[in-house]
Amino acid sequence: MMDLDEIFKFTIVASHLCNESENPNCVESFPKVDLRNRPNIAPLYLSFSFFWKYCPLTIMSIDLSNNSMKGDFPVDVLHCTQIQSLDLSINAFSGDIPIQSFSSLTNLTFLNLSYNCFSESKLSDSNFFKRFNSSSFLHSGALLDHRRYTLKAIVLLVGFPVLVILMVICLVWLCFQRPDILPRKLQRSTRFTPAILKAATAGFSDKNLVGMSDVVHIYKGILRDGTEVKIEMYLDHIPRESYRNFVEECKVLCKLHHKNLVRVLGWCRSRRFRAIITEWTKEENVEMWLSGSGPPWNQRLKVLKGVVECMRYLHEEWPEVDYELNTSSILLSDNMEPLISRFEVGDQNNRRRKIYRFGVFMLEMILRREVKEEFSGGDAGFVRHMRTLNPAELQQKIDERVKVTETNFHQVRQVLSLGLTCIDQSNHEQPSLAVIFSTMARAYKANLANANHRNISRGEIKGHMHVQT
Known part of the structure; x- marks a missing residue:
């Protein structure tokens, strides 16, 4: 039994739709709802959902095409289970097509959902699709676009290898041009x-x-x-x-x-x-250092000791490496460590020349700068002159900024004697690097011991003065 209010609403709505549709077939039988080219009727249709709930059994065809309707699939029309034709084409419906709801429409033989925006689904694999054909779903968005998938497959088959090739080219370019951008394991160090x-x-x-x-x-x-x-x-x-x-x-x-x-x-x-x-490294070399601040004896010893350590390393590990030993080519680090800066792969049989050059370097570290500048003949004239000096004359040429004292006099004289021995080529008994290193190490150790002793003595004196006060 239907409610009287519902029957009344049904009658009014049915008559209004019949009159507004201007359908000549819409008489008492009301066999067709046709709202084509009547967009003003769309809001009316959408607002009276109860009409579809009590859809007249005489309605066999529903045509809502070309009305610019939007929203989800109008499932209310599916309440008219007796219909034989349904046309929702040329609208803007979206979302999923309720395939299961069509099962009750056993009399439906014509369906047109073309030119909409439904969600893509595999309709072609369902029984629902078999009841109709592809013309019912042209450009509806619901069918899988095989051409688009073919295009995707072509792009994938062609684009992926191209992408790989471009990546390989980029990697090769990085390897040859900017390897520093690559991970550290792949860099050429x-x-x-x-x-x-x-x-x-x-x-x-x-x-x-x-x-x-x-x-x-x-x-x-x-x-x-x-x-x-x-x-x-x-x-x-x-x-x-x-x-x-x-x-x-x-x-x-x-x-x-x-x-x-x-x-x-x-x-x-x-x-x-x-x-x-x-x-x-900073650009200060030993020559600039000696002519500038006038470093004390302990710092000069540290430089000499560092140079000998490096010479010994190269002699034992890399005898084929030659290097320059002069005050202009030896740099100084921030912590006053000497740095040999000029070296190359050269003659392996030049040990005597290296020791000779170190002897000249030692004398330059101890003697006054003008002593060497007096000789226009370079190192050769300087060496010949040094050989003619007796110990007293030699001591007078020591750089006064070394500040020779009773404590370090023996160290200075020992290093000076070692330097003269290194440059003496009149015999074939030059000291070995081991002997030179041992001598420099003892002198450096003795200097450190004297410095520590002086610091301790000063501390004791200050302590006694404090106690007396």
């Missing part, structure tokens, strides 16, 4: 590229240029990991064989590790230049 040096020096800018000549430009740079480096860039053109020798020599120098050696980090080879990259 000693070989630098022009791109790395360009990035480290801000494009070889003038503000990073710290020195230059016709052949070499020296830059200060900062690597990607923050390491400060010194870049010696040689602009000379050398034969290919010399390039190979240069690389092999750099490989050897990069293996040197000692606290008194400027560390060689790597090299760079390109068509325009070749470069050696070393750790950055």
Whole structure:
């Protein structure tokens, strides 16, 4: 039994739809609801859902196409289970199609859901799709677009290999141009590229240029990991064989590790230049240090001892490495450690010359600077003159800033005698590096002991003075 109010509403709504639709078939039988080209009726249809609940059994066709309707699928129309035709095409319906709700529409033979925005689903695999055909769902959004999937498959099959190739090309470029961007395990630790040096020096800018000549430009740079480096860039053109020798020599120098050696980090080879990259150190060398502040004896001993330690390391581990020993080529670190800065792979049979050069270096560390400057013949004239001096004359030429005292007099005389022995080539009994190292170590140890004794004595004196007070 139906409620009288519901029957009344049904009658009014049915008559209004019949009149507004201007359907000639809409007489008493009311067999068809046709709202095509009547968009003003859409709100009416949507607002009276009870009409579909009590859908007249005489309605066999529902046509709501081309009305710009929006929202989910209008499931209320499916209450008209007796209908044979349903057309919802050319609207803007969205969401899922309620496939299960169509099971009660056993008389439905025509369905048109084309040109909507339904959610994509596998309708073609369902029994619902078999009742109709693909023309019922043209551009509805519900069917899988095989062309689109074919396009996706083509893009995947073609695009993925292209992407892999591009990634490989990018990786190869990084390996050869900017290996410093790669993970540390993949980096070549000693070989630098022009791109790395360009990035480290801000494009070889003038503000990073710290020195230059016709052949070499020296830059200060900062690597990607923050390491400060010194870049010696040689602009000379050398034969290919010399390039190979240069690389092999750099490989050897990069293996040197000692606290008194400027560390060689790597090299760079390109068509325009070749470069050696070393750790950055301050530019003060021993010559500047001696002529400036006039360092005391203990600091001079520390420098001499450090140089001998490095010489011994190179002699025992890398005898093929040659190096310069003079006050201008030995730098000083922040904690006053000497750093041999100029070295190369050279002659292995030059032990006597190295000891000779160290002897000259020792004398320069002890004697006044003008003693050597008096000789225009260089080291040879200086050495010949030193051999002619007796002990008293030699002592007068000691740098007064050394401040020879009764405590350190024996150490100064011992080091001075060792230096003269090293430069004496009249016989073939030069001291070995082991003897030189032992002598310098004893002198340095004795100097430290004397310094500690003086500090203790001062402390005792201050303590007695405090007690007396």
